[in-house]
Amino acid sequence: MSMPSPVLKLPVSLMANPRLSSWVRFTDDGRVTISPGKVEIGQGIVTALAQIAADELDVDIGRIEMIRASTATSPNEGVTSGSLSIQQSGRALRHVCAEVRQRFLGAASERLGVDAALLDVDDGTISGPGNVRTSYWELKGDVSLDHDATADATAKGAAERNVAGHSVQRVDIPDKVFARPRFIHDLALPGMVHGRVLRPELSGAKLIALDEEAARAVPGLVAIVRDGGFAGVVADTEAAADIALRALRKGATWSAGEKLPDEDDLAGFLRSQPVETTIIDTRMAEPARKPAQTLRRQYTRPYIAHASMAPSCAVAQWDGDRVHVWTHSQGVYLLRADLAIVLKLPAESIVVEHMEGAGCYGHNAADDVALDAVLLATAAGGRPVRVKWSRHDEMSHAPFGAAMAIEIEADLDAGNEIVGWRHAIWSNGHAARPGRAAEPALLAATEIANPYPRMIATNPPAANGGGADRNSVPLYDFPAWTITSHRLLTMPVRTSALRTLGGQGNVFAIESLLDEIAALRDEDPIAFRLRHLRDERAKDVIRAAARRAAWKPQQRPGIGYGIGFARYKNSGAYCAAIAEIEGADDIRVKRLTLAVDVGEAINPDGVINQIEGGAIQATSWVLKERVRFDRTRITSTSWTDYPILTFSEVPVVDVEIIQRPEIEPVGAGEAAHGPVTAAIANAVYDCLGVRVRDLPITRDRIIAAMERTS
């Protein structure tokens, strides 16, 4: 047996970026800069990472300056997604900071002549017996951080941490409250001009002719850019750019578009396309038990829009054959890789720097607009060009979360115990992010003169939590199952990563059918779940939510209660949700009670904020959201056509964290969506006696379900 190499013990982000100085530096003015590869998207990650660094280095968190990710300087941590930032960046930083502290203690020991074990660090000042003292900043000339991390340093134990585990206030919030520019939309660079891109109304239509004359006459116009089917304008002001774009649109001739599916028969569409089929998991019963009956149920969820509050935006500036890009992309290196392909430039000629945008909830148009800006900036004579999409384009040309049809067949024995379970998914892939394939994923790359094909979305491997199949393998101890994923090989509606990928749809389906079977058995749905779970952390969140919601409150007319549970990706956060709804034809979610276990909660209030936000967003998806289209175009291109939950409709959300400081932390941002979706659907049954299996659960869907039942 060979000994494992010690380097294998390093966190994954640190193995990829082992140089200590790429993560931590001490500045001449007595501060510490921390440079993670993950980016702030409103989830509070930079604060949580600052907490981890403050703890391990023993410096006041106020001394820490968090550096925005940039390909010029930052470690490459891939993409900020999948609720992995705490897990990847957090673990790496904890390790890096522990090692940096140890190296400085070694240097201090030498300088002060005191055994390192007797030294103490307080806000960066290192002191020891006999009132000897020095500091990180005094020693920084003696200690090179241009070393690769080793596996030697040991981070503090849970009991020694003073900052992690506490609800520290987020470092970005004061700027946002006092409107100090922090968003890319508010970035002002000298000489900056403004760009807009011409995109078709009809889905898949191509620009075949363009009369530029009217646009040329617009005062303030800097340039019209045309590259094959890609066209856009650059102007001195945003208003002039808008006017020029309107003029350009009038001069455009488009090809016929591509036919869209029937939005009222998504399952029929999804189940009739060419697919690539993957068996995700099987479990065989020994001996196989013969079913007395089989329940066969189909669940669907629609395409869902990311629908950021801010339309996607980017800034690009050329300097000779080098280009600098400011972006709210979730992956600066991945975006750079795609830009390099399209521009036929070495990656080193491109700097991609992150700036905050509005919450994106996955792969929206952030990356697309970056290429738009780079292309338009070619005509700006070295001036920076800011490109902002319109609300209309944001709601129709950005990728959507994929629609899903899920069929589960549950074999039941004579006592209605589950003896077999077959779960099949039909869906487009849930990931078409840039930077991972030989061809680019960016929209304009499919429009330029030598266009790249439109990337057909794929699914991440099961080891990364899967895509359409995310959370499709039951956590319950059913004796036999087969889980199958059919990925569509056509993609008339563009899809890519939306929060939870397939997790929301799969948890909705599994937890709805479990509820139905529990009801068939006349068994309490929580008791039923607990009986089928073996994982104590899973049971704990269910019990905690049940206790907090006083499960099960007495039946009252017009009020219903439902439960949903999942462990995100089957490897991340545990979350149980109990919904209280009020309903007749229309339903109203009154209260959501959730319990969550993320292991060590670095910032408990941050975790609660993420769970609350996830629960409210999931409620919006369940009750209201559905991308609308006719056979030629996306029609839900405004907030009127794509309504989301409003302040008056938002339920009370009550969250309990099961804090487990000794267990490695995982992310919280996607834990609530599946459980909340299922809890609401199950509460609808409890209240109205009907199972609505097609999302969103609207008045029409409830009436249709009632008609089916009667």
Added chain:
Amino acid sequence: MPIIQFRLNGAAMAVDADPDQMLLDVLRSRLGVTGVHFGCGANECGACYVMVGDRAMASCDMPLWSVADKDVVTVEGLGTIEAPHPLQRAFISEQAMQCGYCVSGILVSAAALLKRNPSPTEAEVRAALDRNLCRCGSHNRMIRAVLRAAAEMAAS
């Protein structure tokens, strides 16, 4: 072009611009007031709200001429880090946001509400913010923050 005069965050302004240009545009690109955010351009999301008198209104579809001689307040006019508005303090205390892009419009809506109704009920706060969208799901924290600010203002 005619010069349009109005008061912005308490200061007299005279802007030489197309009177049909939208106030949002003038604020952001002419006056450098970037706390006012573009969200939709159609008065459907609230990100661009400004206070005119004691009403929160969308600046994205408000022509410049319509604010002539009026009092316009943006989030920048509510307070500063040295002298914060109680709402700004309360939004920090309650950590009342995730991404924060909608927050400047929501602060303006809440400030207008508290001007008209210094001690609103929770339902009144929700109703007053109904035209402001938040996509991150920070609604309940914002409601708590507005009620906290109202209580603080009543006590002082």
